[in-house]
């Protein structure tokens with residue numbers, strides 16, 4: 001169920017969208033600068049089809065200036081006041097997560113008459129959004145008793161995932177440095193073998209990690225330096241080790257045949273933590289490997305280059321979504337789907353293939369794209 005605040009927000013957005021529906025067709029206007037009383041035109045609202053924008057020179061406009069502009073539209077009366085819902089809608093996107101903005105743009109395109117200027121304005125805002133706040137590990141890494149404990153409320157040695165979903169409430173988007181400093185160390189593949197099952201939905205159930213093939217007794221090592229939090233037999237996981245790392249991630253190693261560490265052990269990347277096996281709910285020996293941030297499972301392949309046995313990038317970008325986090329290596333290039341785009345054209349434009357695009361975005365090659373959809377290109 002939606003929390004009340006989100007519901008209110010949703011109703012507000014719907015209300016505004018309806019407002020937009022009624023007010024799309026307003027002629028271009030220019031307004032006087034209300035604040036300093038000069039006659040110089042400071043803001044132009046151009047609502048036409050094509051590449052027009054809601055405001056001119058938005059880069060120079062503070063929020064106060066936009067609010068003043070909005071108020072002036074009300075004073076000017078019809079038809080200019082019909083632009084007010086669009087300005088309000090624009091102002092409201094500041095509070096939205098990226099996924100919500102994409103949904104909003106999507107909904108604008110379903111209107112009979114699409115407010116292109118507003119869509120363009122929103123797109124421009126998103127493109128110029130200030131860089132993500134950085135929660136680098138440098139500030140806390142050497143002062144904490146436990147690895148990354150500023151991210152976590154508790155140190156539980158019994159439950160693999162003891163965290164309530166509330167601990168991600170304040171998260172929006174940030175960058176996590178995974179390796180490269182003395183304390184963070186260098187990533188190491190937990191097992192040097194082939195991937196047998198990817199992350200994601202599998203037979204109607206969510207597979208929260210990846211499976212890596214191994215032989216019973218093969219060594220399993222820590223992926224990053226950190227401290228062992230859980231080392232025990234736990235249900236379907238079988239013999240399990242969970243390590244919390246200085247970089248903020250927690251990694252899980254399941255179905256082990258033997259456990260070689262204890263809770264509280266400090267481990268380096270590449271250090272032996274157990275021997276591979278098939279304990280718990282497992283068919284055939286393999287390592288089930290998870291990477292979580294605040295308890296939320298991330299796709300390990302969003303940062304591990306399995307072919308190179310290395311990280312895709314030292315820095316992982318994490319953005320909160322309605323369902324969890326989306327994670328991708330820094331420097332990833334995205335394409336925002338425009339009207340008329342098809343996967344083949346996009347692949348051509350970026351020098352890649354429809355097969356590769358479908359794979360990294362987790363979609364089918366014949367999937368229907370929607371306007372505003374963000375596709376990972378690299």
Ligand SMILES: [Zn+2]
Pocket residue numbers: 197207209210211287288289
């Ligand atoms: Zn698995």
